[in-house]
Structure formats: structure tokens, C-alpha cells
Amino acid sequence: MTATSAGDPALSALVAKAGIAEHWTDARQRPQQVSPDTLRLLLEGMGLPAGNAHDIRDSDHRLGVELGARLPPLLVARSGMAAFLPACARGRYRIVCESGQTSDGEVADDGSLIAPQEPGYHTLHLACGQTVLAVAPRQAPGLDDLTDGVRPRGWGLCAQVYSLRRDADQPGDGGYGDFGAVRELAVAAAAQGADALAISPVHAMFAAQPQRCSPYAPSSRLFLNTLYADPAAIVGDDVLRRALAELAAQPRPTALIDWPSAGIWRQRLLRALHRQFRTSGPADARQRYEAYCARRGKALRDHAVFEALHAAQAAHGADHQPWTQWAAGLRDPDSPEVERYARQHPVEVDFHRYAQWLAAESLDHAQKAARRAGMRVGLIADLAVGDSPDGSHAWSRQTDLMPGLSIGAPPDIHNPQGQNWNLAAFSPRAMHAQGYAAYIDMLRAALAHAGGLRIDHILGMARLWLVPDGLTADAGAYLRYPLRELLALTALEAWRHRALAIGENLGTVPEGFNRELADHGILGMNVLWFMRQEPDAPPSAPSTPAPFLAAGDWPGQAVAMTSTHDLPTLRGWWAERDIDLRAELDLLGGGDDEATLRRNRRMDRSLLAQALGCAAEPARAPLEDMLRFVSSSPCPLLLVPMEDLAGELEQPNLPGTVDQHPNWRQRLAASSAACFADPAVQARLQALRTGRGRP
Secondary structure, eight states, X not given: OOOOOTTOHHHHHHHHHHTBOSEEEOTTSOXXXXXXXXXXXXHHHTTOOOSSHHHHHHHHHHHHHHHHTSOOSEEEEETTSEEEOOTTOOSEEEEXXXXXXXXXXXXXXXXXXXXOSSOEEEEEEETTEXXXXXXXXXSOOOHHHHHTTSSOOEEEEEEOXXXXXXXXXXXXXXXXXXXXXXXXXXHHHHHTTOOEEEEOOOEEOOTTOTXXXXXXXXXXXXXXXXXXXXHHHHXXXXXXXXXXXXXXXXXXXXXXXXXXXXXXXXXXXXXXXXXXXXXXXXXXXXXXXXXHHHHHHHHHHHHHHHHHHHHHHHHTTOTTOOGGGSOGGGSSTTSHHHHHHHXXXXXXXXXXXXXXXXXXXXXXXXXXXHHXXXXXXXXXEEEOSOBOTTSHHHXXXXXXXXXXXXXXXXXXXXXXXXXXXXXXXXXXXXXXXXXXXXHHHHHHHHHTTOSEEEETTGGGGTEEEXXXXXXXXXXXXXXXXXXXXXXXXXXXXXXXXXXEEEEXXXXXXXXXXXXXXXXXXXXXXXXXXXXXXXXXXXXXXXXXXXXXXXGGGXXXXXXXXXXXXXXXXXXXXXXXXXXXXXXHTTOOOTTOOHHXXXXXXXXXXXXXXXXXXXXXXXXXXOHHHHHHHHHTSSOXXXXXXXXXXXXXXXXXXXXXXXXXXXXXXXXXXXXXXHHHHOHHHHHHHHHHHHHTTOO
């Protein structure tokens, strides 16, 4: 690669046009500049080579053509508002709405037209061609909209699916929670007055590698984790018992989930069920299965073929070999070699389709049970921020993603070395060129069996921190994304599915971002630990912890939460368990020391006790007071993790660790029924209901 000086104006101009921030400000308000080498690697990952002056000119020209000279396959607008068209689109137009209504007009001198009031994916006819005009409602549905304004202040629980326990020992449960356990918890929580159950991501993982258990590092966000299927709910107890008779005894439950053992055994159970289905599946189930396969089409075929190929590679000793290192003909899902493999292994491919169908029907069963039990929202799905670069989506839809670049986070006060999440990101160029198809498909998959959607790291809709392969996390840069288009499409799909939209807006929030969320009707997240008064000193200066905001002063356009899966539980925070772990595992940042952290936590406890109205600082975490406090905020929805309701000490995930902490392996101590029967849990439920204005 030819060296280019740090002051090359042509490189800087290309970087700016591509949406890369050459300059940025860190969490301590210090200016930073991205190195030229990093900029070139980022551009390379975006398909814009910039190794020399000729490359830069060529990439600049191609990018200019893409951004302005063509009519894109999809334009995004909001109901009754102006939509701006590219320069090629002038003169008369006609809009044919999904309902059949039409409107005609003339493109204004500034290149705009007024979008119809009717939300939907409409057809826009112009002299230069036709395109899709995606018209979003002004806002995504709110809790008022979904409940007709009745009891608008709702509450719900959050659960890590795998952590749940069934109310009675179930044949084939495998020692971890599944969609059957989700259904039981939803019904039990609804009986307590809950409106929602937010669950951890249930995206497709790697069937041949069950040890890869982080729900935020999926193989594909278009499909489901088949280990969560609840076979008895779909095929019945008799069929399940016959399948179990073919297998060795299931693994004994352990204090921590043994994913390799549990996952392999559950896959064997699913295969036994598939064999029965192929020979004696009832007609109505076969019809539902065939309809599902037809509906999911090529995407399902590609995912199933990937799973079959991935398992075959693992069987030949290539367990950790990414698809980019497979034989050349197997790296392309549309190659003759892949087609030949699928023809030669029809049963194996069909098994993975069948497992997806079982999972989809199981999740749908849980959502319908939640709504029948009285939940006004039901399940709230969780959408991970990216896909594993060696997974099904990256293989089957290669142009959607950017190779050689990983999503992460820049250094901040809590993670001074930055973070590299080893996840592939959508390409903004591909989004524009493909009419946002990958993003829309992903939203529809996530909302298919849910009444709401939590979008992990929604800040990435404005900008993502991307780290080129081989560099440390702090050597990345921000890439700009089409925020308003993505928010509008999110609102449109939420409207079509009658679902809440929630964005995890924690971290370094760009200026004006939260206003954009609120303007589109997307709820943010108010987490207790971060709800502080504005500090007197700038972030770079040492200061005492800021007082907690009064609950009544919390922003209303957000869900209220006690904590999240990446943060300490209520009990753990009070007991300094997170500091214990950071000190034990050498996770303290360069500017941290254990003594200072503990001193600050002591001050924090005192400040929180004051905010709670405690006469004196309690020796143990005042869980009821904390729940009542968070519940009394003006937020329309309160979400409480099961760990906090149950009074657990440990948090589900400790960021910055892989094997040093039992991430994504911990189970709750009791089943749903046993948990709600506990008088201490009932007292906590009463506290949060009181804060919501409920008896």
C-alpha cells in the first residue's frame, strides 16, 4: 500500500463523502484524529480502495454516482412530510399507495414532493423510472396506542431465556430455559399484572458449535436459535416421548449451563423428531411446515445449507474454520458446488429447515399465550447490533456486510481500552443500493412473534465505531449511517406489526440523537445507575459522584430500568460485586484503582439512599425501595430484570471477559411459579406496582 501523508486533502475528502469521521471527541471531551492507515483500511472494507491517488479518484467518482446520479430502489419519507429526490428525478410524478389510492403532482424546484398520509411501501412513478416510496408514520406506536389509552403506565420483566427454569421437570428440557419456559414466565407474570416480557436475543446461533453461546454474537438475525424450540408444544407429549426413547439419558442439570453437552443432546432430540416427522408427521403439521418453508424461501434454504455445510466442516476437523477458508466453490451460496451439496444432502438440509420451523412455532406459541393471559404488549424481542463474520448471514448475503471491519466501541470512562465486539456491520452503500432490504428483512424477522422490539446499541443508527481487522479497539473510527431513514423504517415496521420500539441509547450519545428517537416515537432507556444530575466538573476532571436524579425528573420518552444484562444487579451494585470482579480479573482501566472505585461506590450508596428517602443508609440493598423509586418515574413502561426481582447477586454478562466469567451460562434459582410464590418477591412486585400507580 502506497504511503499517503496525513494531510492528503483528496483522502480526507473521500473519507468525508464516505461518512467516516476523521476527527472525533472522546468521552473525556478530548479531540482525536484517525490515522491515514486506519482510514484506508476502513475505506477498503467499504469497497472504496484508497491506496494511492488513482484509487482515491476512482472511489470518489463511484461514490458520487451512487449518491446522486441514480434513482435508488427505495426512498424513505414520513407521513405528510417532504421527501427529497435525487437530481435525476424531476417533472411529474404519480404515487400508487398500497391501498390503491393514487396521487399526482409535480416535483418541486428543490427536488421534493409531499409524501402521502398513508404509511406503507408505495410505488413512485417518475419520468426517469419508478421506485418504492417507504412512508413511515410520524411516530412508532406508543403504549397509549397499543392499549387504547387504558392504564398507560405499564410494567414488565426482562429475562435471559436460557436462565429460566420450568415449573416442573419437562422431558427434554436439556438443563436450560427455552421458549416453553418463556411461555410459562409470561403467563405467570401476566397474572401479576405485567404487560410485557422482554427476552434476550434469540437469533440463530451455530448448531455445530453450541459452545458459542453469546446471544449478541449470532450467526444470523434472520432466523432463530433452534436450541430454544419447545417441541412438546408443537408436536405433543406422545411424539416427544417416542423421540426421547431413541436417545441416551439427557445431561444432568448443573449449576452453570454446560452448553456443549446440553446443545449436542438437544440437537439429537431435534433430529429424532425430524425423523418421525418425515415418516409420520400429521397432515396439518406438514401443511404448516410447507407454508413456513415457502414463506421464508431462499433465505431459509441458504441458512439451512450453511448449517449443513458448517456441520460437515466441523465433522472433518475444521471446527473453528470460518467459511472464508472453505473450499473456493463452497464460499458462494449460489455456486454449482453448493447447489450440488444441497441436492446430495436433502435430509440434512431439511432437518435445519424443520428445526427453524419448530423454533418459530414455539416462539409464536409463547407470544400468543402471553397476550391471551392479559399482557397488552407480550414479548419484547431483542435485536443484536451485528452478525458474526463467520456466520450464516455473512455467508449467504455477503454484499450486505463489510468484510475486514468489526463493530466495537471507542475508549470511554468504563472501558478505557475500547471494545471490539467481533461483529460484522451492514454496509451503508449496500443499504442504499439494495433499498434497505437487509435492514427491513431483519426488522420483520425480529418482530414476527413479538409485541415490541429492543434494538441493541441503537446509537449505531447514527454512527458505528468500526475496527479494522488486526488493529486494537482504540484504533478504530466512526462511520456515519443514514439515521433518519433507519429510524423511519423502524417506525414503519413497528406500525405494521403494532409493536413498541425501544432503543438502547447508553454510552456516548451524539448531540441531538435522543431528540431524533423521541421525534420518531422510539423509546430510549433510563437505567438507574446512569440517572444523575449534570456534574459540576467536566468528564476529564476528578470529581465526586453526581447526585441521582429524582425519579420524577427522569425523561419520559424512555423505558425505566433498574439495570441491564451488562451491568450489576441491584443487589450486586450495593454489595460492590462488580468492583470485586473487575479487581479479581484485572479489568480495571488505566485511570482506575480499586480503592477509588470503592470509595466512590460508598458515596454512590449514600447518594442513592438519599434519593430513595431512606433515613439512614441500609446495610443491605433496599430492593423494594429501589424498585418503587424506579417505578415512580414518568416513563410509560418499567422493565425489571428477573435477577433484580429474584434478588440475585451476579449479573448475566461481564463485559471485557470471555471465559473468565460465566457469561450467558447462569440460571435463576427458581422456576417462575416458585419465584412468584416467594413472599420477598411478592413484596418487590407490590413495590413496583405501587410506583406504577397500581394496587
